[in-house]
Amino acid sequence: MAIASIEKLTTQLARLPGVGHKTAQRLAYHLLSVPKEQAQELSEAINDAREKVHPCPICGAFTDLDTCEICADPRRTEETVCVVSDARDVLSMEKTREFRGHYHVLNGSLSPMNGIGPGALRINALIERCKSGQVKEVILATNPDVEGEATAAYIAKLLKPMGIVTSRIAHGIPIGGNLEYTDEVTLAKALEGRRIL
């Protein structure tokens, strides 16, 4: 009953993040059940995106232009650079409509256990950008996990001697959250980061 093409499709789908063998199989059978055009549309969308989209040479976010819309926008200030781990995080930050500076995508977080050192990230490119003299503040918006914190601390240490203000986004209770259901680490961070009213 092993059909080579289905097995191959399942294997490829199982390489997607969060997709296990069982889900991959379900997706493979789904792609075989839908109209052929629908399956082709997905396959074309993958190829098309890979043809047209590439990382912006300045910030590292994805773009289909020479320089991404954000880096090319003259209304945005170059004085503030927000550092994120992944290109997708730029989308999340942009949704807030609060940030009008530039971005810098690291393409990951420091993770010595997985062999990801500073050289594997776009940290050197960040330092070069900061050397231009236009950057006044670097906001470190890596994730609040072990790797993200280590990455933020590492970058802060590099930028300090350069006289650049480095800040870290706040950790605390999410809006709509609830003291009772907030874990103690977050609560401790919220207490530590309290602001005088």
Place this chain on the structure above:
Amino acid sequence: MAIASIEKLTTQLARLPGVGHKTAQRLAYHLLSVPKEQAQELSEAINDAREKVHPCPICGAFTDLDTCEICADPRRTEETVCVVSDARDVLSMEKTREFRGHYHVLNGSLSPMNGIGPGALRINALIERCKSGQVKEVILATNPDVEGEATAAYIAKLLKPMGIVTSRIAHGIPIGGNLEYTDEVTLAKALEGRRIL
């Protein structure tokens, strides 16, 4: 920040079952981050599967041959036909290694609410197969939900006048399950289906 190719890829991925917009976006960004070859391998696997795989003209299960391996296997008996809703269910049944008959895939379950009547399923093809006289028993292995039960009942009603034994797979407590955590409907079915030892 809206990049047409990424939006298009996200839309296509969101058409997969169990994939919402957020997951689709995560998958799209993943496909942009991996080596180009890996994304191409997925896209090729989709096209390749759609080129080579088609439903078996007899049972409706997927195959890359003229007739599927199961229908073509002379060691399997044509006297018993196991009816399942989806091609994927054939895989699950085969894993038991208990069934040595043939299959019949309906391509769905009766669902009048969604406009899926008997004509939309491969029920006529099943009746035609049964008319050949070789089929002695039809095992109805549709899912134990409202649609699956209705489909099984509908098919049983059609087959009875033809003198064919129709059976339904047993419902009860799964092996490794636990009375305490079994819902009352399953428990009632288990009681109803009890066997004398």
